[in-house]
Amino acid sequence: MTGPVAPDAFLQRMECLLGAEYSAFLASYGEERLYGLRVNTLKLPVERFLELTRLKLNPVPWTDTGFYYEYDETNRPGKHPHYHAGLYYIQEPSAMAPAELLEVQPGEAVLDLCAAPGGKTTQLAAKLQGQGVIVANDVHPDRVKALVKNIELCGIRNAVVLNEDPERLTGPFAGFFDKILIDAPCSGEGMFRKEEDMAKAWQPDWVDKYAAMQRVLLRQAAQMLKPGGRLVYSTCTFSPEENEAMIAGFLDEHPAFEVVPATAEAGTGFAPGRPDWLAEGFARASEVAGTARLWPHRLQGEGHYAAVLRHRGAAAAPAPAPLRAVAAAPARPARSARGAGRAAAAAAEPREALARWAREHLAAALPAAIAWRGEHAYAAPEGLPPLDGIRVIRPGWYLGGTAKQRFVPSHALAMGLRAEDALRRIHFTAEDPRAVRYLKGETLELAPEELHTDDGVPAKGYCLVCVDGCPVGWGKWQDGLLKNEYPPGWRWT
Template identity: 35%
Template structure:
């Protein structure tokens, strides 16, 4: 039930891990200042089936003015010189020659200071980089500790291969010759005080068209609010409010889209569901050649499955959802999202 902020989220690997930890509770604000990178971030959030995430592209210095002491936990996986990735991506060496390790510390400090102002008392921040530079790691941490007396470092339990920070035993350094992977730095910061969870008061749902209501009879959604934004139908599980000018790509789970008098459920809804949450389900074995045909967008013959249902159907493989289709007389009309289709 935490409200969590991922500050530099694209392309979304860590956001999806945070969503797993939340386990369909609370709220994840997955933010990246680059609007172009946010498109990939949104795709990955949807692909992963996250139903409790907002995807935003906002400058944190704007956010901190509107969300003081709002978040229970914050991840700052900061932009850095990338020294820890030279072995994996040699092209980063050229970037380091142009900017070296003095370019990023001011940016890292600005991001981290903004995050601290948005952190609730009792909340925690993970600060991480993929560089070895003391200027971008321990010196950045020391700078915010000096500026924020209500902040302290919390020790991270070390496992085999983890090394302590330079003159900061609480932190972790990862070296390629000590672990299976690349180079990283991690620090855990905690703000003094006690976190108070605010009770979520959901607004009433908007008036829904009959076509939406009819479709929703097939779905078992968790407690939330349904809002209509132009032709899009959004499900929200939080009373989190966007301020004017806040650049949000997605504020909740996209249930689908109104197309005249018809409702078309979304790919993101399909992936957010478990089979038991939808009335009509067709489950294929992963060995079934129709799985690839479905992913290619083809109409399928499913007479052998002896399904007596018709209409909207959740298509699954080994009980994992793939997308929607419409079933009629043993024929499955494909509704798999065009932009996602297997080539």
């Protein structure tokens, strides 16, 4: 970008706010945007990825898993087998900060309230390391599709995906979560350098429109956080109305919450919040100085804001509903003993097909809690409240479904396994041309000696195809040919 494309009304307001700092801010719009990726530690350690990759990388200061990369025709992370293996997520560097500030620990219950397309969800899930549960919700049906795909690509096994108005979640999840992230919809001013179309579409009234949404989201999230829990509110905008004013108003309404300073880590370039930009009337305005602003002229990233809030535990937690795993809807009662027998046999058939397939193809045991939706099987995280009446898109890790009394494994199952979990494995390196041919959906010739099987396992059957030791999908081997099972919608184009 050679100069700012931001609207004049926006630039005038920023000049008024920033004063002497405005010239440096304006100059940042003449700089090239920065590109980033985050290593998916559910798949492999950062050190191992750095050994494998040929990408030119430099570390992002505020996360141990994030890196800047130089984008050119020879350095395109989205066009590489490692991307299809879910080894990293392409993410703007500043957008990595909110999930870091949440400080998620393995075993916790975590909510990503506005989750699509899934960048922060996948970052939080990596911190859980397969322990606990992450509930990812988004109100937009079309955006949920991208969320589901990214969760599956990253091999996340303990996620529940919802497509619901957050207000409907406050009942079943009252006082349930240890950690909550609200990456709130906003006027997007911090992304103008990255998204020129957003800058061209921006209107001055967006600030008030989004502030009204954000205020409601904060109130709803507060009801779902445990006493002692931690909540991070973030936006990618500069307006004080959507940032400091939002937090100051929330603190006045919720005396049990306090700000946890977000700028304590030296060297990150995070700037403090600006209570001096607030109108009068906020009793706790001074506390927003502990929130964080990420300015494009002060660090290597786009504009962001983040506030870390802690529930001090002064209020008693609402009594949670009895815990149970997410389950499929109950079967219709049978009309007779014979009918009941037929119904029981029909219900048993998919379960038997899954168990039989697992014995023939997996070295690892499947999770104990399996939820069935018709003939589709999910490994459901345990300990969730009843979700009757809630739009559940994915009640857990999607394993696959049955067809003609045979189980067909899902792509999500392949992506969530480790190479050693499968009884048959095929290993390609990223440089092997067959890796790309597989990702394009081609049938491959494959000699029997290239197939890795456990002792006593016949060669014919489903094989887990791996690139540099990490799964990318299924194939079916027979008589020297690997039939490609890579999903058409995922293929390399």
